[in-house]
Amino acid sequence: DAGITQSPRHKVTETGTPVTLRCHQTENHRYMYWYRQDPGHGLRLIHYSYGVKDTDKGEVSDGYSVSRSKTEDFLLTLESATSSQTSVYFCAISGPGPSGANVLTFGAGSRLTVL
Amino acid sequence: GQNIDQPTEMTATEGAIVQINCTYQTSGFNGLFWYQQHAGEAPTFLSYNVLDGLEEKGRFSSFLSRSKGYSYLLLKELQMKDSASYLCAYRQGGKLIFGQGTELSVKP
Numbered sequence: 001d002a003g004i005t006q007s008p009r010h011k012v013t014e015t016g017t018p019v020t021l022r023c024h025q026t027e028n029h030r031y032m033y034w035y036r037q038d039p040g041h042g043l044r045l046i047h048y049s050y051g052v053k054d055t056d057k058g059e060v061s062d063g064y065s066v067s068r069s070k071t072e073d074f075l076l077t078l079e080s081a082t083s084s085q086t087s088v089y090f091c092a093i094s095g096p097g098p099s100g101a102n103v104l105t106f107g108a109g110s111r112l113t114v115l
Numbered sequence: 116g117q118n119i120d121q122p123t124e125m126t127a128t129e130g131a132i133v134q135i136n137c138t139y140q141t142s143g144f145n146g147l148f149w150y151q152q153h154a155g156e157a158p159t160f161l162s163y164n165v166l167d168g169l170e171e172k173g174r175f176s177s178f179l180s181r182s183k184g185y186s187y188l189l190l191k192e193l194q195m196k197d198s199a200s201y202l203c204a205y206r207q208g209g210k211l212i213f214g215q216g217t218e219l220s221v222k223p
Contacts, residue, residue, distance in 0.1 A: 033211070041215060042214055042215035042216045043158070045211070048209065048210060056209075090157060090158075092211075094209075098160075101146060101163045101165065104150075104158075106157035106158050108156075108157055
């Protein structure tokens, strides 16, 4: 298994509260990603990082911020959670796969419910 | 929005062959990926195409035509365990952009 873990795996919170999801890797890969997955929308990119302190926005970045203070950790923060942010969040790392191409390896996912 | 499209659902019979199509529009194309995702699990890598043509890997093959913005995933000798969602995605720079996924149901 590629060394990628997400925490927490499940969280229920209330509207307006801050939430932080953590992604931790042991592969020393440069690129890390946060996606959300919702029925009918597939995987949508929230933010990604291409190195320590280097991040960029994805397709659905509004309401989310990220931080990467060290190679192994990529944090996703919802400053004030809303019900529309109820989703399954996947972290991914990019590393060499078969045929030499860089492929994404996903964490197990974090299911967030905002009441 | 995402410029990548694939059918929402498909149904096929055990032992048969099924083709899942994916069309995309993008500049700066750097490759086309297919992932498999079983219900309640994370997506896992299936195949990658960066040049035109067919890549075969056991029961699964993937095809790419860059000029047409078109790819397909071909699954042969379908098994019940192949029931899953199949996601196509294109690489654009450092990002991977996914389609909404095709839910494949394999019936006995």
